[in-house]
Amino acid sequence: MRALSLLKSYISNGCAVLYVWNMKGPWAVWQTGYRWSSSVRKLQSNRTLLKHLACKINATGPISVSEYMREALTNPVSGYYTKNDMLGPDGDFITSPEISQIFGELLGVWCVSEWMAAGKPSVLHLVELGPGRGSLAGDVLRVFRQLKSVLGEAEVSLHLVEVSPKLSQVQAERLLRDQQQEYDTKEELVYRSGTTHTGISVYWYRRIEDVPKGFSVFLAHEFFDALPIHKFQFLVKRTDKGWREVLVDVDPERTDKLRFVLSHSPTLASAIFVQIDEKRQHVEVCPEGGVIIQNLANRITEDGGAALIADYGHDGIKTDTFRGFKGHQLHDVLEAPGMADLTADVDFRYLRKMAGGQVTCLGPITQQSFLKNMGIDARMQVLLRSCHDKDTRAQLIHSYDFLTNPKKMGHRFQFFSVLGRGRLAQSKGDQKAGTPPPVAGFTELGLQ
Ligand code: SAH
Numbered sequence: 001m002r003a004l005s006l007l008k009s010y011i012s013n014g015c016a017v018l019y020v021w022n023m024k025g026p027w028a029v030w031q032t033g034y035r036w037s038s039s040v041r042k043l044q045s046n047r048t049l050l051k052h053l054a055c056k057i058n059a060t061g062p063i064s065v066s067e068y069m070r071e072a073l074t075n076p077v078s079g080y081y082t083k084n085d086m087l088g089p090d091g092d093f094i095t096s097p098e099i100s101q102i103f104g105e106l107l108g109v110w111c112v113s114e115w116m117a118a119g120k121p122s123v124l125h126l127v128e129l130g131p132g133r134g135s136l137a138g139d140v141l142r143v144f145r146q147l148k149s150v151l152g153e154a155e156v157s158l159h160l161v162e163v164s165p166k167l168s169q170v171q172a173e174r175l176l177r178d179q180q181q182e183y184d185t186k187e188e189l190v191y192r193s194g195t196t197h198t199g200i201s202v203y204w205y206r207r208i209e210d211v212p213k214g215f216s217v218f219l220a221h222e223f224f225d226a227l228p229i230h231k232f233q234f235l236v237k238r239t240d241k242g243w244r245e246v247l248v249d250v251d252p253e254r255t256d257k258l259r260f261v262l263s264h265s266p267t268l269a270s271a272i273f274v275q276i277d278e279k280r281q282h283v284e285v286c287p288e289g290g291v292i293i294q295n296l297a298n299r300i301t302e303d304g305g306a307a308l309i310a311d312y313g314h315d316g317i318k319t320d321t322f323r324g325f326k327g328h329q330l331h332d333v334l335e336a337p338g339m340a341d342l343t344a345d346v347d348f349r350y351l352r353k354m355a356g357g358q359v360t361c362l363g364p365i366t367q368q369s370f371l372k373n374m375g376i377d378a379r380m381q382v383l384l385r386s387c388h389d390k391d392t393r394a395q396l397i398h399s400y401d402f403l404t405n406p407k408k409m410g411h412r413f414q415f416f417s418v419l420g421r422g423r424l425a426q427s428k429g430d431q432k433a434g435t436p437p438p439v440a441g442f443t444e445l446g447l448q
Contacts, residue, residue, distance in 0.1 A: 011375040049078040049338040062247035066228040072337040081164040097136035100399035104139020106374040111217040113440040114306040125216035127159045130223030134171035158202040159211045218307035224346045225311045229284040230269045243270040258334040282319040290354035297355040307418040316349025362417040362442045368410035370441045
């Protein structure tokens with residue numbers, strides 16, 4: 001299979017160009033943690049959003065954690081993602097695609113290998129959910145360009161699902177050549193579009209539902225952890241027993257402060273979202289994540305394609321993971337809404353369940369295993385061989401360690417994939433009898 005050997009040789013031989021611009025984490029930061037903040041950014045209070053939430057609660061009662069999280073992160077005026085570029089050197093945290101180009105390159109190879117496994121369809125939509133600064137998409141498109149001989153005449157386009165006007169502007173600056181178009185958002189599903197330097201069309205949408213159908217490879221890195229969760233607590237009292245919803249209320253002692261309370265009786269959400277056989281005493285459920293994964297599963301079933309999801313997560317075992325980040329430290333989730341990042345670990349068991357039986361899910365496996373299976377060691381050797389600057393070499397080694405070390409991002413981050421049912425079925429021809437076609441990253445690519 002010539003194309004597969006081309007993919008392997010891309011990792012272990014080809015394209016040893018270093019894109020140093022993509023490695024912008026200051027060294028001190030790499031030592032302190034993967035979520036960090038520049039001291040340049042001062043803590044400011046966001047009184048408008050706090051006031052708005054307090055008024056609402058006073059008028060109609062406590063709100064769900066899900067509503068609180070949605071407002072704090074994506075309120076159209078003062079949401080954290082709406083108005084911030086939190087990923088830059090002056091931002092609040094650093095992500096794998098921002099740490100090293102290798103991350104995006106290996107995900108690019110994954111996309112091409114899934115496209116090949118589908119029989120090289122004539123159309124390839126690359127769809128990224130929550131593209132941040134556009135670094136991952138940029139690295140993947142560079143791999144596509146370098147693997148032009150494999151992709152042949154396939155019609156490639158890029159579709160970005162992004163709620164943040166601020167970040168979509170940053171993405172456009174990163175990915176597009178000069179001209180770009182903005183659309184009347186009331187009329188159009190696409191709110192921005194343009195063309196890359198190599199002529200690939202790029203479109204921006206607010207919702208996955210608006211992305212056009214067609215064979216698609218979906219990428220979502222640190223996207224699902226930003227979606228709103230409901231929180232539920234199992235209550236055991238002499239007179240009362242059962243699931244209650246954790247809600248957000250105004251503190252009666254201090255009207256400028258919020259606090260958590262438990263609903264007096266079951267809520268509609270607790271009745272619907274807590275599984276009947278749930279064994280934990282506290283659970284977090286992300287229905288929006290469930291709806292999105294169902295959408296991806298339907299598209300993969302109907303039009304072909306694959307999805308790769310990478311995030312902090314667990315397989316249905318963790319309980320209270322809702323947290324905020326501001327500065328170098330954990331931040332009280334109820335303080336200064338709109339000014340801090342809020343996140344909850346992704347429950348991959350829930351995503352697998354919501355994806356349903358029409359698709360096959362792989363993982364979660366650790367980032368370390370995924371990247372090693374994808375050939376990160378071989379790719380590192382190629383880049384190191386081509387790099388003679390002492391500082392850049394040291395940076396490369398640090399970034400490799402940061403991505404793969406179990407104590408850093410190596411085990412905290414998990415990879416999970418959604419594939420069409422036929423993907424793992426026995427195929428005649430290339431495969432040895434009895435061996436399912438390998439899925440890159442989840443099995444070794446076998447570079448030698
Ligand atoms: N994937 C990037 C950025 C992660 S931060 C990286 O790894 O570097 C989360 C991203 O998801 C941001 O781009 C944010 O604006 C976007 N986002 C958050 N909630 C969203 C939602 N409900 N719909 C679409 N995009 C969302």
